[in-house]
Amino acid sequence: MFEEIRKLKRVIGSWLGLFVVVTVLFFFFGAKRISIFGAMVPVLLPSVDSVSIQFFQKMQEDVLPDDVTLVAMTPFSALNTQITVAALLSFLVTFPFLVFRLVGYVSPALYTAERRALLGVLLPGLFLFLGGAFFAYSIVIPPTFKALYSYTEGTGVPALFSIDAFVAFVMTFMLVTGVLFLLPILMALLSFFGIIPPLFWRTHWRYALFTFLIFSAIITPDGSGVGMMLLSLPLGGLYAAGAGAASLRKPFALAKIDH
Numbered sequence: 001m002f003e004e005i006r007k008l009k010r011v012i013g014s015w016l017g018l019f020v021v022v023t024v025l026f027f028f029f030g031a032k033r034i035s036i037f038g039a040m041v042p043v044l045l046p047s048v049d050s051v052s053i054q055f056f057q058k059m060q061e062d063v064l065p066d067d068v069t070l071v072a073m074t075p076f077s078a079l080n081t082q083i084t085v086a087a088l089l090s091f092l093v094t095f096p097f098l099v100f101r102l103v104g105y106v107s108p109a110l111y112t113a114e115r116r117a118l119l120g121v122l123l124p125g126l127f128l129f130l131g132g133a134f135f136a137y138s139i140v141i142p143p144t145f146k147a148l149y150s151y152t153e154g155t156g157v158p159a160l161f162s163i164d165a166f167v168a169f170v171m172t173f174m175l176v177t178g179v180l181f182l183l184p185i186l187m188a189l190l191s192f193f194g195i196i197p198p199l200f201w202r203t204h205w206r207y208a209l210f211t212f213l214i215f216s217a218i219i220t221p222d223g224s225g226v227g228m229m230l231l232s233l234p235l236g237g238l239y240a241a242g243a244g245a246a247s248l249r250k251p252f253a254l255a256k257i258d259h
Helices: 002-028 051-063 077-109 112-152 163-180 183-192 198-203 205-219 226-246 252-258
Strands: 029-036 039-046 069-071 160-162
Touching: 002 029, 002 051, 002 077, 029 051, 051 077, 051 112, 051 163, 069 163, 077 112, 077 163, 112 163, 112 183, 112 226, 160 163, 163 226, 183 198, 183 226, 198 205, 198 226, 205 226
Parallel strands: 069 160
Antiparallel strands: 029 039
16 A cells, blocks of 8 residues: 555656646746747747746736736735746646556556546547637636626726736636536546446436536626626537447446456
8 A cells, every 4th residue: 555655656746846847947938939950949948038927928918808907916926926827837738747647557457448448538638628728718718807897897997907816817717617628528437437327417418507507607707697608508518528428338337247
């Protein structure tokens, strides 16, 4: 048991080491294009205009309404914001490495069919996670901010947004949506391992849609219902995809009995 704990600590430790290194790179280094043999190649070089700053500026352009001004409420706000952006970008970049190491750690204890099932969902899961984060960033967050700040027009007060709250909301919403988009992977695995029968997903779809609406309304507090619908609709589609994927293969628990 203690040997397994040491192995797991090494797996987590290797990822944490990579995470810290990438975070430092994103905090202190910026993406620059230099000429190598006549070709302009992007490289990371020490720069005040670091990757975290560049991404922060990109977020302002893409999701913040034009009439809203970001403010630093404390002397540490800008520093904390840059560290937060660097750390969250590092997590997105190093997350596949963590998943790969964890799968390698548990694979010796799995049956061949179980191992194949996990390996088969790694790449789709990565695309779904990144697709969910991008969907939140480009589709859901901009209209949510516009709807929220529309309430300030009648008050006559300036529309301000602290950089800490801005970054926390955007990055957290991206991560949460990325995890939510893994729904069909979770559904398929639960059915494949015989934990939940495939018929369960098909017979309880109404409850699932109602849950999506309630949850989407909670995490998109724009009051207009636009953000709720923008998020709940793709979740409904992902649920249908997961229900279909869960029905494609015989549950692993039954396969062991048959063979």
